[in-house]
Amino acid sequence: MPRILVVEDDASLRDDLTVFLEAKGYTATGAATVAGALQTLEAAAFDLILLDLGLPDGNGLDLLRQVRARCGLRCGVVVLSARNGLEDRLQALEAGSDGYLIKHASLREIEGTLRNLLQRLPPAAPHAQPRRPRDPHATTPDARAPHTSLWTLHRLNRTLTTPAGTPVALTARELVFLDLLAAQAGAVCPHQDLTAALAEHGGDASQAGLMTLVRRLRQKVQDQTGQESPVRTVYGRGYCFAGSVTVLPPAGPSPAGPS
Structure with a gap:
């Protein structure tokens, strides 16, 4: 490949x-x-x-x-x-x-x-298995171990906590967006479902507005934690949450207040 x-x-x-x-x-x-x-x-x-x-x-x-x-x-x-x-x-x-x-x-x-x-291009030699960069917060040599991929979405205090334990404060619309992705358990959440949910919380709920929200959220997670955002783009369809995520509390409407 x-x-x-x-x-x-x-x-x-x-x-x-x-x-x-x-x-x-x-x-x-x-x-x-x-x-x-x-x-x-x-x-x-x-x-x-x-x-x-x-x-x-x-x-x-x-x-x-x-x-x-x-x-x-x-x-x-x-x-x-x-x-x-x-x-x-x-x-x-x-x-x-x-x-x-x-x-x-x-x-x-x-x-x-x-x-x-x-x-x-000329034929290439078989590729060596790439060395994975070590997660400095991991307790085992393999940064892909399951316990290092668990994110936590706190709905009451509106934060997303990285696997390393670093919290990121979320706006109301970011919380709504991540709550929808987390509910899909890794499956794709379509663009139309996301924009419809965001429309209920005011602001720009267009496709362009959704892309802006995702770009800012990714940058926020990267800047504040040094870790790549778990939000993944599924081209032409929507977005999904990469990795495991726990939502607290586990049920009920998202307590999103003013953004």
Whole structure:
């Protein structure tokens, strides 16, 4: 199964891309920074990298040059950037990119470009099993152990507590959103159900409003806990809660007050 590394600092877009690529049969891993990408590349081999240029800790072109120095032509690199100038494209090509896409490209166009490139790349050696980064709060060497994936949604005090025990304060609408996801026990909660529930609590209940809520919630969890948000995008359908979650109290209407 081809392995793809998505290097993108926008958490929402990164999640959308990795979930979509996984659904298409690839093994997709995300990284938000140059340093994170290099650490991931040290831990595992990848067939292809989908690369943003504007990263918070460096230029994607510098990462591209390092990939070429380490891997030669064995690893394909497609740039996905908001920069659409001719000079930007030329610099990427000179640094060794195999393709250049603008961020308004559809997911189908992105996947088609990656698929065509993978068909042209030289055969790769079997991939070594990637090393998983250790959760510093885990009590066993395997950070995937069940007890490290349990989130807690406190409905009375409106908080989401991470598996490491760090609470994140929620707005009323964020609580409604997470309560619906938790009730699905990992299944997809459709867009229309989420927007309908959010409409009852005021504010923007459009599709765009839902996406904004998700993006802000993901950023809040990442900023306050250093842990990736459990909210996953299911492209074209809705959202789901990744991992196990306990809701307290376990039944009754969500006690959402003013947001």
